[in-house]
Amino acid sequence: MYAALWRVLPGPLWLRILLVLVLIALVLFVLATWVFPWVDSIVNSQESTVGTP
Amino acid sequence: MSDANPPAAPVESRRERRAARRRRPVSVIGVVGEVLITGGVLVFLFIAWQLWWNDLVVAGEQSSAANQISQEWIGDAQAAGASATPTPSATNTPTATPVQPAGFGTPVVAVAPAEAQPFAVLYVPRYGAAYSRTIAEGVGLNVLNSPRLGIGHYPGTQMPGEVGNFVVAAHRSANGGGMHLINELQLGDSIFVQTADGYYTYRFRDLEYVQPTDVGVLAAVPHAPAATATDRIITLTSCNPLFSTAERIIAYGVFESWQPISAGPPAELAAIIAAQAAG
Numbered sequence: 001m002y003a004a005l006w007r008v009l010p011g012p013l014w015l016r017i018l019l020v021l022v023l024i025a026l027v028l029f030v031l032a033t034w035v036f037p038w039v040d041s042i043v044n045s046q047e048s049t050v051g052t053p
Numbered sequence: 054m055s056d057a058n059p060p061a062a063p064v065e066s067r068r069e070r071r072a073a074r075r076r077r078p079v080s081v082i083g084v085v086g087e088v089l090i091t092g093g094v095l096v097f098l099f100i101a102w103q104l105w106w107n108d109l110v111v112a113g114e115q116s117s118a119a120n121q122i123s124q125e126w127i128g129d130a131q132a133a134g135a136s137a138t139p140t141p142s143a144t145n146t147p148t149a150t151p152v153q154p155a156g157f158g159t160p161v162v163a164v165a166p167a168e169a170q171p172f173a174v175l176y177v178p179r180y181g182a183a184y185s186r187t188i189a190e191g192v193g194l195n196v197l198n199s200p201r202l203g204i205g206h207y208p209g210t211q212m213p214g215e216v217g218n219f220v221v222a223a224h225r226s227a228n229g230g231g232m233h234l235i236n237e238l239q240l241g242d243s244i245f246v247q248t249a250d251g252y253y254t255y256r257f258r259d260l261e262y263v264q265p266t267d268v269g270v271l272a273a274v275p276h277a278p279a280a281t282a283t284d285r286i287i288t289l290t291s292c293n294p295l296f297s298t299a300e301r302i303i304a305y306g307v308f309e310s311w312q313p314i315s316a317g318p319p320a321e322l323a324a325i326i327a328a329q330a331a332g
Contacts, residue, residue: 001087003077030097035104049192049205049222050290050301051268 097156103203103227104296107258111229114200119174119185120329126249127326128224130314160214160285161250162313165206173213175204175221176229176245177316179238182325186231188246192222203231210271212290213253214244214311217273217282225292225302235304236260244287244306245322252322255306257286263301270303284308 009016166172166189173188189196192205204223211217223231242257263270270290273282285308293302312319318326 001084026100030104031059031098032102036107039099040103040107049197049207049301050263050265050270 054087059215098163106228108230111198111200111203115144115187115203115229115231116183116185116329118201120188122171122187123174123185123247123326124330126247126314127193129249134315157251157310157312157316160253160308161313162212162215163248165208165212168208169196169199170204171202172206172248174247176247176322176325177238178245178321178325179242180234182328185325185329186223186229188221192231197222197224197231198228200229203323205227207271211273211282212287213248213287214251214285214308218271218286218288220271220288220290222290226296232289232302232304233295235289235291235302236293236295237309238304241301243309243319244289245319246287247314247318247322247326249314251311252318253311254309254319254322256309258286258305258307261303261305262283263303265298267301270301275303275305 006018006020009019012017063250068197069240071212088158113141151225163172168191169189171187171189175188177184186203188204189199189202190206190208192207196202196205204221207214207220207222213219222307223229223234227231238257238260240259241329244255246253246255263271269276269278270288272280273280275286275288285306287306289304289306291302292298293300317323
């Protein structure tokens with residue numbers, strides 16, 4: 001999977017590394033902006049009150 | 054120019070290696086393994102995001118929202134003071150009500166607002182000079198997770214300054230972590246509650262660790278629901294241990310003094326409010 005992605009990337013080694021870093025940054029941005037808030041709203045793992053089960 | 058020849062050989066061999074890799078059949082196990090590793094990394098990323106990144110972001114939002122509402126109340130009081138100019142007649146008369154430390158009489162007790170409505174700001178200098186959080190009615194996640202609230206008041210418990218128990222809840226970690234440092238409170242630490250009416254100073258007394266089901270801490274006299282309250286106390290509840298919800302950590306504070314908002318905040322709090330308003 002990742003090997004195929006690496007092969008698809010164009011250009012010399014330094015450009016490929018740069019592209020991979022940009023892709024990772026993009027993925028992290030999407031995760032932090034949309035995916036993680038949505039997951040957080042579902043899991044509700046944080047409960048800090050007494051009385052409520 | 055002179056280096057045109059030397060790189061040619063490695064490029065050639067790299068292309069060959071790449072071609073050899075392309076000929077290799079795609080392994081199903083390999084792809085499954087990569088997907089599983091990716092899933093694991095995503096879970097760790099989510100936890101890191103929840104506990105550190107988002108925690109910091111929400112903490113900043115909650116703090117600035119609290120500063121804003123605090124400044125609004127101070128501004129309102131100044132506007133009212135400019136038009137009315139209240140006379141603090143009972144302030145220095147020793148014959149007024151007996152044993153009122155600050156000399157402002159019995160503290161004003163507000164009526165609890167509707168659910169999720171903010172009515173107070175909490176300052177705990179032990180949590181840091183930049184710490185302030187808005188207290189709203191109700192302890193649902195709509196209050197505790199809100200970027201403009203953060204601390205919830207248990208409905209049915211007393212209000213700030215009222216005889217009995219003013220009980221609030223906040224997260225220990227994540228979503229602003231309003232009670233992250235609750236275990237570091239020390240005897241006598243000040244706990245300030247600001248409302249539209251004034252400033253209520255409490256002094257931290259002790260910690261207690263209870264089961265999540267122990268509603269005794271919410272009683273007007275904690276753990277003695279049948280007793281008649283004579284003291285004014287504040288109770289902070291949060292999760293324990295850190296990063297877990299197995300137990301609850303409870304911090305009790307005892308009421309010390311009250312002063313109306315027109316009289317300005319207590320000295321320790323005045324510096325904090327001024328610093329927060331400035332930056």
